[in-house]
Amino acid sequence: MTDVAIEQQASRSPQGWRALHVVRRNALVWRKLMITSLIGNLAEPLIYLVGLGYGVGALIGEIDGRPYVTFLAAGMICYSTMNSASFEALYSAFARMQVQRTWEGMLHAPLTSDDIVTGEWLWAGTKALFSGTAILLVMYGFGIVRGFAPLAVLPVALLIGLAFAGIALVVTSFAKSYDFFTYYFVLLVTPMSFLSGIYFPLSQLPEAAQTAAWFLPLAHAASLARGLTLGDPMPWPLLSVAVLLAYGLVGLAIAKRRVRQRLSR
Amino acid sequence: MLAQRVHAAHVYSRPMLDVQNLIKTYSGRSVVDDVSFQVARGECFGLLGPNGAGKTTTLRCCLGLIAPDSGSIRLGDLPVPQAAREARYRVGVVPQYDNLDPDFTVTENLVVYARYFGIPAREARARAPALLEYAGLGDRGDAKIEALSGGMKRRLTLARALVNDPDILFLDEPTTALDPQARHLIWDALRRLAKQGKTLILTTHFMDEAERLCDRLCVMDAGRIIALDTPRRLIDSLIEPVVLEVYGDGVAEWAERVARPLAERVEVSGETAFCYTHAPEALLAAVEQTAGLRVLRRAANLEDVFIKLTGRDIRD
Numbered sequence: 001m002t003d004v005a006i007e008q009q010a011s012r013s014p015q016g017w018r019a020l021h022v023v024r025r026n027a028l029v030w031r032k033l034m035i036t037s038l039i040g041n042l043a044e045p046l047i048y049l050v051g052l053g054y055g056v057g058a059l060i061g062e063i064d065g066r067p068y069v070t071f072l073a074a075g076m077i078c079y080s081t082m083n084s085a086s087f088e089a090l091y092s093a094f095a096r097m098q099v100q101r102t103w104e105g106m107l108h109a110p111l112t113s114d115d116i117v118t119g120e121w122l123w124a125g126t127k128a129l130f131s132g133t134a135i136l137l138v139m140y141g142f143g144i145v146r147g148f149a150p151l152a153v154l155p156v157a158l159l160i161g162l163a164f165a166g167i168a169l170v171v172t173s174f175a176k177s178y179d180f181f182t183y184y185f186v187l188l189v190t191p192m193s194f195l196s197g198i199y200f201p202l203s204q205l206p207e208a209a210q211t212a213a214w215f216l217p218l219a220h221a222a223s224l225a226r227g228l229t230l231g232d233p234m235p236w237p238l239l240s241v242a243v244l245l246a247y248g249l250v251g252l253a254i255a256k257r258r259v260r261q262r263l264s265r
Numbered sequence: 266m267l268a269q270r271v272h273a274a275h276v277y278s279r280p281m282l283d284v285q286n287l288i289k290t291y292s293g294r295s296v297v298d299d300v301s302f303q304v305a306r307g308e309c310f311g312l313l314g315p316n317g318a319g320k321t322t323t324l325r326c327c328l329g330l331i332a333p334d335s336g337s338i339r340l341g342d343l344p345v346p347q348a349a350r351e352a353r354y355r356v357g358v359v360p361q362y363d364n365l366d367p368d369f370t371v372t373e374n375l376v377v378y379a380r381y382f383g384i385p386a387r388e389a390r391a392r393a394p395a396l397l398e399y400a401g402l403g404d405r406g407d408a409k410i411e412a413l414s415g416g417m418k419r420r421l422t423l424a425r426a427l428v429n430d431p432d433i434l435f436l437d438e439p440t441t442a443l444d445p446q447a448r449h450l451i452w453d454a455l456r457r458l459a460k461q462g463k464t465l466i467l468t469t470h471f472m473d474e475a476e477r478l479c480d481r482l483c484v485m486d487a488g489r490i491i492a493l494d495t496p497r498r499l500i501d502s503l504i505e506p507v508v509l510e511v512y513g514d515g516v517a518e519w520a521e522r523v524a525r526p527l528a529e530r531v532e533v534s535g536e537t538a539f540c541y542t543h544a545p546e547a548l549l550a551a552v553e554q555t556a557g558l559r560v561l562r563r564a565a566n567l568e569d570v571f572i573k574l575t576g577r578d579i580r581d
Binding site: 021024025028029032100101102104105106107108109110111112263264265 | 291328330331332350351353354356358360362363364365366367368369373377378380381382383426429
């Protein structure tokens with residue numbers, strides 16, 4: 001292809017397509033550390049399931065007529081996808097924005113800050129999908145799930161990832177240093193994980209807290225994940241998908257705007 | 266190739282970069298204050314000025330990374346910032362701080378960056394050896410970024426800026442923090458680019474760098490252009506040709522009493538009197554007669570022009 005042809009093709013390429021340049025760059029880096037990353041993806045849920053599921057599970061006995069480990073495993077899909085997307089869109093994205101100046105380099109090429117933020121959002125969602133897949137594999141390994149039906153949770157893992165990536169990118173757009181992210185985790189993420197039916201059923205909470213939980217993305221994530229892997233009844237499946245999508249898209253829109261302002265100072 | 270470039274130079278007689286009445290303020294303070302200049306195709310144009318003069322802001326406006334409050338910019342005949350992204354297909358940038366990708370090797374840095382321009386990986390890998398050769402990194406393709414010296418990183422950044430074969434290169438302080446050997450390597454590389462007909466726009470506060478490389482210089486201070494001409498004409502028109510630097514005991518008092526009447530201009534800075542003159546003989550004789558004074562005689566250079574225009578105060 002000649003230079004001119006490349007140029008014409010590239011300058012016509014729409015924003016979503018250009019964001020894939022950013023996804024590809026991050027994927028190439030990930031590929032270099034793939035083994036470590038995959039071991040982490042598999043080891044963490046294993047430790048939780050064995051430690052909490054069987055250890056604490058022995059004390060608890062059954063929840064809704066199932067072993068505790070089964071209940072917890074479905075929650076772990078949500079917890080782990082949330083964490084994966086959050087870390088990527090907070091710490092890693094901040095490193096690329098501020099510390100390594102990777103975004104600056106991209107801006108000197110024919111990419112815009114909207115392309116970059118969209119690319120980071122898609123990539124953080126992809127990382128969440130990897131974690132979700134790892135946990136599902138562990139669940140198959142432990143015999144917690146069987147057959148093809150639970151695979152339907154994978155698109156939801158991506159959706160959960162995009163929801164939390166959207167929120168995290170907004171946080172990153174305000175961050176001055178890594179320390180800022182501690183507030184986000186301690187004040188928002190950790191309390192939310194106890195409010196959303198990850199470790200114990202929502203029904204354990206007082207009525208008001210249950211109502212509040214349904215405004216949080218993680219409660220909807222847990223509802224979908226348990227429904228799709230364990231066949232639990234889902235109160236509002238479409239609403240749950242809509243809530244996750246809304247958090248992701250609104251977060252993305254705000255993050256785009258904020259980063260555009262931040263980088264053009 | 267050369268014939269094509271010469272031909273192209275005739276076809277595109279319009280400037281490569283045209284900046285008109287550029288104004289940028291940050292919370293009420295003008296950082297760039299009514300700046301206008303044009304850079305012709307194939308020209309090496311220098312932006313000079315003390316810290317905070319507005320050089321980098323001007324550069325960032327030209328690249329469309331920040332929107333000016335008013336004024337117009339055309340880069341490669343495209344309006345900026347409106348079509349800045351499209352304009353950047355023909356632009357290479359060497360930023361002030363290295364932003365090489367530490368997660369990739371030297372060659373991977375070039376290939377990944379080329380992808381941002383829509384250049385396929387296969388083609389980028391084919392171009393990489395020649396670019397690395399050019400940057401004096403021919404045998405470093407597989408090296409990690411952290412293993413490179415400061416000078417090597419700079420040269421790789423320059424090679425990366427050439428990955429799209431740009432018409433115009435923006436270089437923000439390309440040799441700051443480099444040792445003399447490394448600076449000379451960068452200068453050589455930039456001269457070769459100029460010879461190939463690339464348009465170069467660089468900021469610097471090294472006067473020798475500006476004098477050596479640039480066809481024309483624009484001196485900025487406090488957001489304004491205070492001089493714009495060839496280095497030679499700036500020196501000839503703005504400053505006396507001979508400088509005597511006199512230092513020793515009681516030089517300040519001596520400068521007031523003896524040097525003032527003999528030189529066109531005298532500046533005392535610390536323990537040194539800078540005497541600017543067309544006819545140094547009388548002054549030299551006067552120095553000889555005063556015990557404890559030493560003198561350095563030299564031709565006026567761009568640094569003298571710069572100091573005259575922007576003053577001796579420290580800018581932080």
